[in-house]
Amino acid sequence: MSAATVDGPETLPASCHDCGMVVYVAADPHAYAHCPRCDSRVHRRKTDSIHRTWALVITAAMLYVPANVFPVMTVTTLGQSQSDTILSGAIYLLHHGMWPLAAIVFTASVVVPLLKLVSLMGLLISVQRRSNWRPRDRTQIYRIVEIVGRWSMVDIYVVTILVALVHLGNLASIKAELGAVFFGGVVVVTMFAAETFDPRLIWDNAETPHDR
Amino acid sequence: MSDATLILCHDCDQMNRIGEVPLGGSARCSRCGGLLFRRIRNSIDRTLAFTLAGMVLFLVANLLPFLAFKMQGQVTDTTLATGVRSLYEQGRPLVATLVLITTIVAPFVQLVSLILILTPMKLGFAFPGQVALFRTLHKVETWSMMEVFMLGILVSLVKLLGMAEIVPGIALWSFVLLIPVLAAANASLDHHLVWDRLGRNS
Numbered sequence: 001m002s003a004a005t006v007d008g009p010e011t012l013p014a015s016c017h018d019c020g021m022v023v024y025v026a027a028d029p030h031a032y033a034h035c036p037r038c039d040s041r042v043h044r045r046k047t048d049s050i051h052r053t054w055a056l057v058i059t060a061a062m063l064y065v066p067a068n069v070f071p072v073m074t075v076t077t078l079g080q081s082q083s084d085t086i087l088s089g090a091i092y093l094l095h096h097g098m099w100p101l102a103a104i105v106f107t108a109s110v111v112v113p114l115l116k117l118v119s120l121m122g123l124l125i126s127v128q129r130r131s132n133w134r135p136r137d138r139t140q141i142y143r144i145v146e147i148v149g150r151w152s153m154v155d156i157y158v159v160t161i162l163v164a165l166v167h168l169g170n171l172a173s174i175k176a177e178l179g180a181v182f183f184g185g186v187v188v189v190t191m192f193a194a195e196t197f198d199p200r201l202i203w204d205n206a207e208t209p210h211d212r
Numbered sequence: 213m214s215d216a217t218l219i220l221c222h223d224c225d226q227m228n229r230i231g232e233v234p235l236g237g238s239a240r241c242s243r244c245g246g247l248l249f250r251r252i253r254n255s256i257d258r259t260l261a262f263t264l265a266g267m268v269l270f271l272v273a274n275l276l277p278f279l280a281f282k283m284q285g286q287v288t289d290t291t292l293a294t295g296v297r298s299l300y301e302q303g304r305p306l307v308a309t310l311v312l313i314t315t316i317v318a319p320f321v322q323l324v325s326l327i328l329i330l331t332p333m334k335l336g337f338a339f340p341g342q343v344a345l346f347r348t349l350h351k352v353e354t355w356s357m358m359e360v361f362m363l364g365i366l367v368s369l370v371k372l373l374g375m376a377e378i379v380p381g382i383a384l385w386s387f388v389l390l391i392p393v394l395a396a397a398n399a400s401l402d403h404h405l406v407w408d409r410l411g412r413n414s
Contacts, residue, residue, distance in 0.1 A: 013218075013220055013227060014220065014225075015219075015220035015221070015222055015225070017222075018347045018350055019346075019347070019407045019411075020219065020220075020222065020249075020403075020404070020407065021407070021411070022218050022219065022220055037343070037407065037410070037411040038343050038346070038347055038407070038410075039343065039344075040347060044225075077375070092371070093367070093370065093371070096370075096373075096374075098370050101366070101367060101370055104363070104367075105367060108363075135224070135244070136243075136244050136245065139223050139224060139244045139246065140245075142223070143223070143246070150354070150357050150360055151360055151363070153314065153357050153360045153361075153364075154360055154363050154364050154367065155364075156307060156310065156311060156364075157311070157315075157360065157361045157363075157364025157365070157368075158364045158367045158368050158371070159299075159307075160295035160296070160298075160299060160307075160311050160364070161279075161295055161364060161365060161368040162368050162371065162372070163295055163298045163299060163302065164279075164290045164294040164295035164297075164298050165279060165281040165288060165290055165368070165372065165378075166281060166288070166372070166375075166376075167288065167298065168283060168286050168288065171283065171284065171286070172283055172375065172376070175302055176298075176299055176302050176304045176307060180304065180307050181304060181306055181307055184306065184307050184310045185306075188310065191354065195354070199223045199224065200223065200224055200225040202224070203224040203225060203226070203243070203244070204225075
């Protein structure tokens with residue numbers, strides 16, 4: 001048997017978020033059932049998905065500003081200090097002839113967070129306006145947002161490794177700065193935002209799919 | 213087992229009726245094209261093998277010297293966890309926690325839970341916590357970012373090129389091996405099959 005049924009007039013099938021089992025849940029939007037296989041709560045749609053995702057997206061957008069304005073680290077060599085922001089870190093690589101690496105870092109730390117925020121806002125607005133524009137492509141955008149977000153962590157890791165390796169006092173030392181805290185915040189909050197958004201909302205308004 | 217399985221698409225809620233899927237094949241949603249599940253040959257054996265290898269590499273990567281930094285006669289030795297401690301000491305506990313979770317805790321939980329789920333399955337017994345453990349694995353997966361950390365190492369090494377001499381330790385090499393091994397373990401895990409087996413035990 002692949003489906004568990006609960007007797008009652010108004011139940012609809014829902015997919016268990018954890019194990020994928022088909023569980024029948026009452027049609028009321030706040031109703032939930034317990035999955036008979038893995039015991040997690042099954043909702044037909046993620047609870048308050050639109051409001052929660054908006055809250056997280058707006059938080060991330062606010063964190064994005066100090067994350068890029070404040071330096072993420074300060075490098076001290078022979079008594080001279082130089083601070084790097086996310087952007088100047090990528091430009092540094094470019095000036096040293098490492099353009100493929102500069103391109104990767106620039107994409108991961110500048111382009112990806114921005115694209116994630118813009119995509120999630122676009123998806124939220126499209127769902128709120130009950131758009132039925134290309135649901136399949138919008139779902140694909142959501143999947144990409146879910147996958148690429150983690151790569152933004154690369155800058156945090158660079159700071160971590162440099163801080164671990166270089167601490168020889170005035171001769172050479174590297175210190176993590178406030179920008180790293182905000183930037184880490186952007187990555188974490190956007191990852192939660194992607195997880196909170198429910199892609200099934202895209203399809204709720206798409207009665208007639210344009211493409212198959 | 214019945215020959216047709218009902219599966220709701222995780223992404224678009226379309227009900228899909230899936231017949232027999234051959235080993236090595238996959239089932240996709242008829243409406244949005246999303247992957248419903250993949251059937252993998254010898255999934256449990258392969259995943260277990262990669263996971264056990266991954267555990268050995270993980271321990272080596274964490275316990276032995278990672279990178280050493282040589283500059284004007286001074287040498288700094290580091291392990292994977294040194295960065296976390298340095299961040300904490302510099303007054304950045306939040307960033308330190310984030311790095312600790314994504315590069316050490318999450319991958320460790322991932323490896324341990326896979327071993328605790330798949331070993332009994334291979335040997336033909338079960339214990340009550342396995343369902344909860346597999347659920348934990350799903351939640352932890354997103355936060356395990358070893359491959360991103362690898363890119364971070366690469367960028368850091370380039371940045372330090374002109375500044376000093378960097379001596380790679382044995383842990384760095386195990387870490388480099390750990391990335392593809394962990395990716396192979398994830399790619400060979402048939403979630404559908406594992407849930408099916410866990411469901412039959414309870």
